[in-house]
Amino acid sequence: xxxxxxxxxxxxxxxxxxxxRLLHRLGYVRPPHxxxxxxxxxxxxxxxxxxxxxxxxTEGELTASEACRHIIDExxxxxxxxxxxxxxxxLLRKDFGEIVAYAHRSQVPWxxxxxxxxxxxxxPVFARYPPAMVAVSVDGPRTYHDQFRGRxxxxxxxxxxxxxxxxxxxxxxxAGTTVNRHNADLLADMxxxxxxxxxxxxxxxxxTPEGRAGGHDLLPTAPQLxxxxxxxxxxxxxxxxxxxxxxxxxxxxDCFYRDQPFLCGAGRFVCVVTPTGEVTxxxxxxxxxxxxxxxxxxxxDIWAQGFAAFxxxxxPTRGEGxxxxxxxxxxxxxxxxxxxxxxxxxxxxxxxxxSRLRGDQHV
Amino acid sequence: MYKQQNHRVLRGRLRRFVVRAMxxxxxxxxxxxxxxxxxxxxxxxxxxxxxxxxxxRRAAGSKLSPKQRRALAQLLYHPVARSPAVVAxxxxxxxxxxxxxxxxxxxxxxxxxxxAALDEVEKVAIVDTWVVAxxxxxxxxxxxxxxxxxxxxxxxxxxxxxxHARLATALVRARAEVSRIEFAPxxxxxxxxxxxxxxxxxxxxxVAVGRHxxxxxxxTWTSSAVSEVRVRRxxxxxxxxxxxxxVKLHARFTLGRLDLLETTKEVVLQTSVGPVTLPAGRQLxxxxxxxxxxxxxxxxxxxLILSALAGDEQALTTLSEVLPFAHLSLRRAVQKxxxxxxxxxxxxxxxxxxxxxxRTENPNPAPSPAP
Numbered sequence: 001x002x003x004x005x006x007x008x009x010x011x012x013x014x015x016x017x018x019x020x021r022l023l024h025r026l027g028y029v030r031p032p033h034x035x036x037x038x039x040x041x042x043x044x045x046x047x048x049x050x051x052x053x054x055x056x057x058t059e060g061e062l063t064a065s066e067a068c069r070h071i072i073d074e075x076x077x078x079x080x081x082x083x084x085x086x087x088x089x090x091l092l093r094k095d096f097g098e099i100v101a102y103a104h105r106s107q108v109p110w111x112x113x114x115x116x117x118x119x120x121x122x123x124p125v126f127a128r129y130p131p132a133m134v135a136v137s138v139d140g141p142r143t144y145h146d147q148f149r150g151r152x153x154x155x156x157x158x159x160x161x162x163x164x165x166x167x168x169x170x171x172x173x174x175a176g177t178t179v180n181r182h183n184a185d186l187l188a189d190m191x192x193x194x195x196x197x198x199x200x201x202x203x204x205x206x207x208t209p210e211g212r213a214g215g216h217d218l219l220p221t222a223p224q225l226x227x228x229x230x231x232x233x234x235x236x237x238x239x240x241x242x243x244x245x246x247x248x249x250x251x252x253x254d255c256f257y258r259d260q261p262f263l264c265g266a267g268r269f270v271c272v273v274t275p276t277g278e279v280t281x282x283x284x285x286x287x288x289x290x291x292x293x294x295x296x297x298x299x300x301d302i303w304a305q306g307f308a309a310f311x312x313x314x315x316p317t318r319g320e321g322x323x324x325x326x327x328x329x330x331x332x333x334x335x336x337x338x339x340x341x342x343x344x345x346x347x348x349x350x351x352x353x354x355s356r357l358r359g360d361q362h363v
Numbered sequence: 364m365y366k367q368q369n370h371r372v373l374r375g376r377l378r379r380f381v382v383r384a385m386x387x388x389x390x391x392x393x394x395x396x397x398x399x400x401x402x403x404x405x406x407x408x409x410x411x412x413x414x415x416x417x418x419x420r421r422a423a424g425s426k427l428s429p430k431q432r433r434a435l436a437q438l439l440y441h442p443v444a445r446s447p448a449v450v451a452x453x454x455x456x457x458x459x460x461x462x463x464x465x466x467x468x469x470x471x472x473x474x475x476x477x478x479a480a481l482d483e484v485e486k487v488a489i490v491d492t493w494v495v496a497x498x499x500x501x502x503x504x505x506x507x508x509x510x511x512x513x514x515x516x517x518x519x520x521x522x523x524x525x526x527h528a529r530l531a532t533a534l535v536r537a538r539a540e541v542s543r544i545e546f547a548p549x550x551x552x553x554x555x556x557x558x559x560x561x562x563x564x565x566x567x568x569x570v571a572v573g574r575h576x577x578x579x580x581x582x583t584w585t586s587s588a589v590s591e592v593r594v595r596r597x598x599x600x601x602x603x604x605x606x607x608x609x610v611k612l613h614a615r616f617t618l619g620r621l622d623l624l625e626t627t628k629e630v631v632l633q634t635s636v637g638p639v640t641l642p643a644g645r646q647l648x649x650x651x652x653x654x655x656x657x658x659x660x661x662x663x664x665x666x667l668i669l670s671a672l673a674g675d676e677q678a679l680t681t682l683s684e685v686l687p688f689a690h691l692s693l694r695r696a697v698q699k700x701x702x703x704x705x706x707x708x709x710x711x712x713x714x715x716x717x718x719x720x721x722r723t724e725n726p727n728p729a730p731s732p733a734p
Contacts, residue, residue: 019383189710191719223679231715234719
């Protein structure tokens with residue numbers, strides 16, 4: 001057992017890939033581990049880094065009954081993966097309580113991504129239908145956060161949300177910071193804020209060039225990426241800090257930046273349902289990546305029959321899984337500079353190649 | 364739209380097991396070369412299987428909860444609260460006496476006390492880079508050693524800190540190796556499954572640590588907040604002490620924060636901001652080097668700091684490459700202009716230099732005359 005265990009752990013990424021491809025050849029897919037639903041495009045903030053261009057409600061968004069029937073009921077069939085509700089700002093949906101109540105009754109664990117502004121008002125809902133995890137966005141110290149989000153008081157709202165959720169006993173409250181060019185060097189100033197907030201962990205996301213964020217280059221510079229990664233590595237001995245999926249793989253050094261080795265989950269163990277019911281491999285805004293719509297096809301069938309490119313070799317960006325697919329397709333592989341040193345170039349395919357090399361060395 | 368395929372969702376534990384077994388066989392076919400010879404540092408109290416197992420149990424969360432770890436971080440971060448009683452009360456952390464004394468910011472300390480504190484924490488299986496950061500930061504309060512025994516003691520302390528940092532690296536790698544790995548979406552998307560625990564307890568850690576220790580480096584201590592330098596004059600009078608030992612000196616080398624420079628004659632180092640003269644007969648650490656920066660080099664540092672304070676990203680990057688020589692000027696600048704546009708960037712650099720255990724006091728080590 002000891003050897004198998006160690007072997008599994010050290011070669012986990014390779015085994016996962018091999019298993020996914022084997023299953024694909026045999027005509028099967030694993031059930032998803034999580035399904036994220038972008039519940040609405042509606043948002044009361046206009047953050048420059050928003051990956052969904054959130055603002056106004058999209059025409060034809062799923063109603064509460066559609067969400068229950070087409071998503072939650074299907075999750076029951078798929079073995080009850082986590083139902084992650086995001087947005088826009090999901091808490092602006094008036095039927096939010098109704099939907100989580102249904103998920104709770106169906107014994108589907110649910111999680112939420114929110115800016116936190118409306119959490120306080122909805123605390124009774126959280127108390128009655130407890131979530132498995134809530135991630136609250138904290139972009140920087142008060143002045144920066146409020147300016148960036150375009151609303152005074154949004155920083156205090158986020159902190160009150162974290163405190164309130166912890167007081168309710170929410171098992172995992174994450175302070176989520178989307179690192180961009182303007183806040184990358186604010187993280188040292190943010191540390192005491194995050195520590196005092198009561199959050200269980202600090203998730204460092206990286207801006208992805210889609211939606212509103214696609215309109216301007218917010219991606220941190222290579223030296224900033226190095227500084228942030230290095231800072232996070234130092235902190236991990238003390239606080240639970242994670243570099244999230246948008247950062248891609250650090251190869252054999254992944255253990256210094258995250259709890260589990262990196263493997264892009266898009267189409268492999270996660271998928272995203274858009275506000276109008278399209279099912280995409282991740283949060284991409286490119287509707288050409290949709291594998292179907294839950295209104296016309298059952299989610300279980302979309303999951304089984306779509307996303308083949310992510311489950312077999314051949315496609316250099318989708319088939320490898322060692323980099324964030326969304327970042328790579330936009331040519332933003334300079335993230336490799338965070339882990340692989342100053343000499344890393346901005347070659348779009350370099351990170352995938354380097355990751356593979358690192359993986360080989362690790363193996 | 365993706366090409367449709369006629370696939371089904373896999374169900375049943377047996378089928379999953381069979382496919383997993385097939386995948387393992389397929390990957391195993393490639394071979395699994397690994398070094399099996401455990402090599403552990405002989406002089407570290409932490410490098411004993413039972414101590415390492417204790418570390419692992421603690422890291423797995425059975426002793427120190429995430430809440431306690433966060434509380435500990437807060438205490439380290441807010442020096443006002445660093446009293447041993449507060450530490451014990453707030454965290455339940457078994458902080459040994461001498462180490463608890465070192466946690467407190469006030470009061471003098473010495474190399475000998477820091478070594479004793481390190482011994483204590485290693486014996487109770489506290490192995491982490493923050494321990495190195497905390498002790499190394501206190502080193503900034505101690506004057507440069509002048510006598511040979513004092514210098515040897517300083518070498519020993521830095522050797523032990525380097526060993527500790529390497530051990531911490533090896534432990535992280537070993538934990539990742541023997542822990543249960545699941546590709547869980549909750550890294551950023553969802554939540555850990557009910558009852559999830561980070562890794563099992565296992566004595567296997569000792570073997571894994573031994574295997575990794577052989578090639579482990581001190582992590583961020585040698586990879587960041589370091590400085591590339593060239594010896595311009597007096598190479599024969601310079602010793603680079605790394606991990607307590609003199610290492611072969613090349614004309615160009617990377618000066619780490621755990622390194623010592625010992626001079627027998629005057630030496631001139633070329634940094635990316637200008638030359639720095641090291642007087643003869645000194646033992647210098649990164650805490651003393653800024654006091655030797657003078658003339659045009661200091662002017663260059665000051666100009667870079669002014670630009671960085673104004674928000675110049677390139678100046679910030681250049682400063683990050685000379686931190687062992689410039690950190691003192693950075694501290695002064697940040698103290699003087701805490702609200703400047705670029706001040707957060709400078710604080711970030713200082714956090715990297717101090718290894719995220721931020722000092723509130725100005726270390727200001729007094730330059731001591733050559734013995």
